[in-house]
Amino acid sequence: MVKRNPNMAKLQSSYLFPEIAKRKKEFLSKNPHAKLISLGIGDTTQPITPHIMEGLSDEVSRLGTKKGYSGYGAEQGLKELRDRIAERLYKGVIEGDEVFVSDGAKPDTARLQVLFGSNATIAVQDPSYPVYVDSSVILGQTKNYNKRKSQFDGIEYMECTPENSFFPDLKKARKTGIIFFCNPNNPTGAAVNAEQLKKLVDFAGRNNSILVYDSAYSQFISDKSLPKSIYEIKGAKKVAIEISSFSKPIGFTGIRLGWTIIPNELAFEDGTPVNKDWNRITTTLFNGASNIAQCGALSALDKDGMKEMRNSINYYLENARVIRTSMKKLNYEVYGGVHAPYLWVRVPGKTSWQAFEEFLSKAHIVTIPGAGFGPSGEGFLRLSALGHREDVKEAVKRIERLMK
Numbered sequence: 001m002v003k004r005n006p007n008m009a010k011l012q013s014s015y016l017f018p019e020i021a022k023r024k025k026e027f028l029s030k031n032p033h034a035k036l037i038s039l040g041i042g043d044t045t046q047p048i049t050p051h052i053m054e055g056l057s058d059e060v061s062r063l064g065t066k067k068g069y070s071g072y073g074a075e076q077g078l079k080e081l082r083d084r085i086a087e088r089l090y091k092g093v094i095e096g097d098e099v100f101v102s103d104g105a106k107p108d109t110a111r112l113q114v115l116f117g118s119n120a121t122i123a124v125q126d127p128s129y130p131v132y133v134d135s136s137v138i139l140g141q142t143k144n145y146n147k148r149k150s151q152f153d154g155i156e157y158m159e160c161t162p163e164n165s166f167f168p169d170l171k172k173a174r175k176t177g178i179i180f181f182c183n184p185n186n187p188t189g190a191a192v193n194a195e196q197l198k199k200l201v202d203f204a205g206r207n208n209s210i211l212v213y214d215s216a217y218s219q220f221i222s223d224k225s226l227p228k229s230i231y232e233i234k235g236a237k238k239v240a241i242e243i244s245s246f247s248k249p250i251g252f253t254g255i256r257l258g259w260t261i262i263p264n265e266l267a268f269e270d271g272t273p274v275n276k277d278w279n280r281i282t283t284t285l286f287n288g289a290s291n292i293a294q295c296g297a298l299s300a301l302d303k304d305g306m307k308e309m310r311n312s313i314n315y316y317l318e319n320a321r322v323i324r325t326s327m328k329k330l331n332y333e334v335y336g337g338v339h340a341p342y343l344w345v346r347v348p349g350k351t352s353w354q355a356f357e358e359f360l361s362k363a364h365i366v367t368i369p370g371a372g373f374g375p376s377g378e379g380f381l382r383l384s385a386l387g388h389r390e391d392v393k394e395a396v397k398r399i400e401r402l403m404k
Contacts, residue, residue: 007140010152016130016372017041023356024366031364037395039323039383040366042186042341044251046315046388048296049308052250055299059292075288076279077101077259081298085259088301089244093231094261098275100282101289101297104258105216105245106131112212112241112260113139115274115281121176123156125168127187127373127380129214132180150375159376162335162346166190170199175207182214184221187373187382188344189320189336191226197233204239208269211240216258219249220313221339237263241274246293248316248341248386249309250300257293316341319392320385326396327383330403343383344370355381363398 013019020040028034048056062068076082076099083096102108109131113120118140124132133155136142143153151157156176158168166188181200184191204211213230221228230236245258262275299305320337327334333346347355352369359365359381368384370377385392 005138007138007142010137010142010144011134012145015134016368019372020366020368023360027360034364036360036364036366037391037398038366038387039385039392039395040368042248042384042386044248044253044316044386046251046312048251048255049305049312051302051304051308052296052299055305056255056292056296059295063292070291073288073291073294075283075286077289078291078294078298081294081301082259084298084301088306090229090231090261093229094237094263098261098263100260100262100278101294102258102260102282102286103256103289104247105214105243105260108243108258108260109212109214110135111281111285112243112278113141114285115277116141116178116210120178121154121156122178122180123158123173123176123209124180124374125160125182125185126151126157126375127160127370127377128180129182129186130373133374150371150378157374157376160185160188160190161376162333166335167192167196170203173203175209177209179204179209179211180214181211182216184217184336184340186214186217186340187342187368187370187377189338189340189342190344191221191223191339193225194227194233197227197230197236201230201233201236201239205235209239210266210274211236213240213242214244215242216245217248217340217342218244219309220317220341222317223339226339231261231263237265239266241266246297246300249313250297250305251312252293252296255290255293255296257289257297315389316385319387319389322389322392323383323385323396326400330400337385341385343385345381345383346379347381348379350379352378352380359399359402363395363402365395365398 082099085099086094086096113135122136146153156174158173160166218228230240242261246252262278266274324337335344337343352371356369359367368382370380
């Protein structure tokens with residue numbers, strides 16, 4: 001028999017979000033009449049908007065004709081879409097050939113780990129999106145799980161908490177080859193400023209590190225003084241890769257579409273352009289994003305589509321405002337929810353899993369325990385504002401009743 005990949009045995013139980021789904025299913029099996037409301041997994045709920053739908057449906061119709069049919073496309077994505085992403089979202093700071101369209105930021109993270117290899121060392125925000133850590137474990141970049149510290153040995157966990165304004169003390173951070181940084185952050189919802197990002201870029205440059213900057217929630221940033229891309233920071237093109245996604249801004253969580261930026265200036269230690277190796281990874285491991293999805297994105301990035309995108313984002317940010325206002329009235333310590341669809345709520349006197357179970361059993365509300373995002377997430381819950389407005393309003397009423 002083939003031996004199991006020993007790195008799989010290092011992983012802790014199941015991936016966070018399937019574990020939440022499992023507990024939800026178990027609860028419903030015992031309480032079949034319960035009406036659960038999810039403030040948990042960050043899945044969008046609003047319909048895809050008319051103009052973007054038109055882009056999708058027009059391509060579907062073309063595929064049904066002899067003249068309009070197309071099979072495999074370029075693995076790197078439609079040239080028109082690559083150019084439009086560069087123009088509309090990056091204001092020409094990057095070029096179209098530096099944009100690689102994909103099926104989402106999450107699978108691109110996994111492919112980046114293949115690019116970096118098993119000998120890479122990584123640093124992550126703590127708390128952070130679990131895929132950075134779990135993909136590192138699977139690739140063999142880490143040592144074993146340290147139960148005492150609730151983290152994997154071999155990974156540099158950069159503490160990002162309310163006490164340091166959710167930005168790590170870089171003077172204490174150990175040098176690593178790769179730095180994963182999500183802004184606005186998932187799970188905390190915190191967004192950092194240009195001065196902080198300049199420190200991060202300079203830190204990566206001094207240490208000859210590559211910064212993998214996850215900007216999946218950047219379109220939720222409403223403050224014009226806050227950067228939406230790492231390439232707004234001087235020197236970033238020499239040290240940073242940016243991954244991003246259409247999932248949350250235009251409701252493509254099920255359609256699947258994202259992109260990765262690999263600047264032509266970025267090079268490995270031996271001088272090999274990272275763009276060259278990434279192109280090899282892309283053409284080897286990926287057959288290209290759906291033509292239909294890409295045509296929808298083209299519509300999303302024209303004048304009418306950008307307006308629809310803004311309206312969808314504002315809907316979710318209003319949900320976040322409703323949750324934030326209610327939780328603050330109940331004297332919860334709340335962060336995020338201003339430049340991201342996530343709120344980070346401290347639950348004093350309880351572990352995050354205890355708070356998760358209490359909200360589930362007593363209020364029939366699904367949340368996400370902060371401990372699932374790293375040791376610094378203990379004592380917090382992540383609440384998602386990506387639900388229907390009526391469900392959000394009902395959820396805050398239930399929480400208010402629970403606290404009486």
